[in-house]
Structures are given as C-alpha cells and as structure tokens.
Amino acid sequence: MKQALFDLHCDTAYLCCDKGLGMMENGLHVSLEHAPFSRYTQIFALWVGDEYREEAAWMRFLQLYRYYQTRLKPALNDYRREHPGFHACMAVENAAVLGRRLERIDTLRALGAAYVTLVWNHQNAFASSCYDARDEGLSALGRDALRRMNACGLPVDLSHASEKTFWEICERTTGPVLASHSCARALCGHPRNLTDTQFRALCALGGLVGINLYPGFLSFFGHCALARAVDHIEHFLALGGERHIALGSDMDGERMPSDFCSVGDLGKISGEMRRRGFTKTQIHAIMYRNAQRFFENNAKWVMKDVV
Numbered sequence: 001m002k003q004a005l006f007d008l009h010c011d012t013a014y015l016c017c018d019k020g021l022g023m024m025e026n027g028l029h030v031s032l033e034h035a036p037f038s039r040y041t042q043i044f045a046l047w048v049g050d051e052y053r054e055e056a057a058w059m060r061f062l063q064l065y066r067y068y069q070t071r072l073k074p075a076l077n078d079y080r081r082e083h084p085g086f087h088a089c090m091a092v093e094n095a096a097v098l099g100r101r102l103e104r105i106d107t108l109r110a111l112g113a114a115y116v117t118l119v120w121n122h123q124n125a126f127a128s129s130c131y132d133a134r135d136e137g138l139s140a141l142g143r144d145a146l147r148r149m150n151a152c153g154l155p156v157d158l159s160h161a162s163e164k165t166f167w168e169i170c171e172r173t174t175g176p177v178l179a180s181h182s183c184a185r186a187l188c189g190h191p192r193n194l195t196d197t198q199f200r201a202l203c204a205l206g207g208l209v210g211i212n213l214y215p216g217f218l219s220f221f222g223h224c225a226l227a228r229a230v231d232h233i234e235h236f237l238a239l240g241g242e243r244h245i246a247l248g249s250d251m252d253g254e255r256m257p258s259d260f261c262s263v264g265d266l267g268k269i270s271g272e273m274r275r276r277g278f279t280k281t282q283i284h285a286i287m288y289r290n291a292q293r294f295f296e297n298n299a300k301w302v303m304k305d306v307v
C-alpha cells in the first residue's frame with residue numbers, strides 16, 4: 001500500500017504490558033503484521049488511569065515505560081530495520097504521573113515523550129477534566145506545570161480537558177498544543193469532543209487535532225463505519241483546518257467502528273476521502289503530513305530518536 005499513516009494516539013502499550021504481549025501477532029488493534037503502510041508513525045500513549053495518584057501514578061508510569069523500552073522497543077526497532085518509513089514514539093496520558101514533582105516534566109522530555117495529556121477522566125492535581133461536574137480549570141500547580149512544559153518544549157495535549165482547562169491553556173501557553181484524540185462536537189455532542197471555537201483556537205495556535213475513531217465520539221448513535229470519521233474531517237476542513245487535522249485513533253483504548261479489524265483498516269479512511277473528491281495533497285496531509293510537520297516544528301525528537 002502506498003498510503004502513509006501517522007497516528008497520534010493508541011493505547012496498545014498498556015495492554016501489551018498488562019497481558020505480557022509483544023508487537024507482532026498480539027491479537028490487538030495495533031499489531032505490526034497488519035500495518036501495510038509505506039510510511040507509518042505510531043505514537044503509543046502510556047496511559048495511567050485515575051486509580052493511580054501521587055507516587056503510585058509515577059510507579060505505574062515507570063512500569064509501562066520499562067515494558068515499552070525493554071519489550072516493545074526492540075520489536076519496533078526490528079520492524080523499523082525492515083521498514084525504514086516506520087517510526088514509533090511514546091507519549092504520556094495523564095499528568096497525574098508527575099505526582100506533584102514538576103522536575104519530572106524534564107524527565108519525561110528526556111525520555112522522549114511526544115506529548116503529555118494533562119488530565120484523564122477525573123480532575124487531578126493539575127487540571128479539571130471534561131467529565132468533572134465542577135470545572136475548576138487549571139490549578140496553580142497546573143499553571144506551573146504548563147510553564148515547565150513550555151520551557152522544555154514538551155507539547156501539551158488537551159484531549160480530555162474541561163472547557164476552562166482548555167481555554168486557560170490556550171491563553172497562557174507559549175509552546176505547542178494539540179488535542180491528540182478528539183472529534184467535532186458539532187457532529188456528536190459529547191463532552192470529549194471539541195467545539196468549533198475550540199478547534200479554531202487550536203488552529204490559530206498552530207496546533208493539531210487527531211480524529212478519534214471511537215464510535216461513541218463519532219456518532220450520536222454510538223455505532224458507525226470508519227467513513228463517519230470523514231464527516232468529522234470535512235467539518236474541521238470547512239473551519240479552515242486543512243493543515244491541522246490528523247488521526248488519533250484511540251486503537252486498543254476504545255471500541256472501533258464496525259468495518260475496523262486492525263490498524264491496516266485505517267487505509268479505508270483515505271479511500272473514503274478519495275471517494276468524496278479530496279485531493280491527493282489533502283489526503284496525505286490528514287493521514288500523515290500535518291502530524292509530521294507539527295512534530296518536525298515542535299518536537300523533532302519524535303521523528304528522530306524514535307526507536
């Protein structure tokens with residue numbers, strides 16, 4: 001397949017860690033024998049759930065990171081030797097891993113994280129989540145964390161953020177921001193999705209938005225085919241997002257559309273864009289180039305040290 005793929009977010013790594021699996025024939029959505037792409041970058045989110053807080057959250061992160069380094073990375077490297085267009089990188093989902101120690105932000109940057117998602121489904125020491133009944137936005141510690149992330153150039157991920165958190169970050173940030181796995185709220189009124197105003201704000205900041213493939217975020221009905229993702233892409237395109245739309249599949253984190261079996265099926269999204277008359281340049285931008293440009297400009301290590 002000549003298609004290129006850059007996926008901003010999958011949860012494969014924690015499943016591999018908890019089940020003792022590798023990168024090939026693991027029965028998961030992301031299994032490398034199912035990745036027939038000419039160029040392929042996969043960002044593996046190291047997700048730490050809200051049941052972990054303070055030091056327990058840091059320990060859980062270290063457990064995932066060690067597994068990624070020792071069990072997954074060698075396999076990713078082997079794959080890369082045979083497929084030079086392949087890159088992989090880890091990211092951190094939930095700043096709760098920091099405990100309250102901001103110097104760990106520098107550690108995450110040094111370990112090569114592509115981005116840090118500030119908050120997951122419940123408020124942490126840094127920020128409110130989109131699911132919290134009371135939206136308190138960023139805490140004082142959250143503001144300090146943002147400053148520290150900006151200082152070391154670590155991209156801030158606003159997926160899962162509450163509205164107040166989102167807007168405070170947009171106002172204060174002096175560094176790169178993205179929403180790694182979020183869709184358009186205008187097409188599916190879910191709190192995890194972005195309003196048009198939020199999407200425009202991310203574009204204005206040179207940010208990136210990865211379309212999430214979970215049917216619960218794509219469709220009001222909670223089930224759909226992969227083609228539905230293209231409705232969200234078209235919506236964001238109409239808002240001027242041509243250089244800011246990417247994919248953030250959420251593979252291995254969520255249920256996927258009805259015609260999805262494994263990562264290779266993401267090629268169906270470009271097929272659908274072709275069918276709807278998108279230009280080759282537009283398709284390549286959304287499937288690969290926009291994300292590549294974002295990391296080239298903001299976090300070069302993602303495409304370099306990877307694996």
Ligand SMILES: [Zn+2]
Nearest residue numbers: 093159160181
């Ligand atoms: Zn998530």
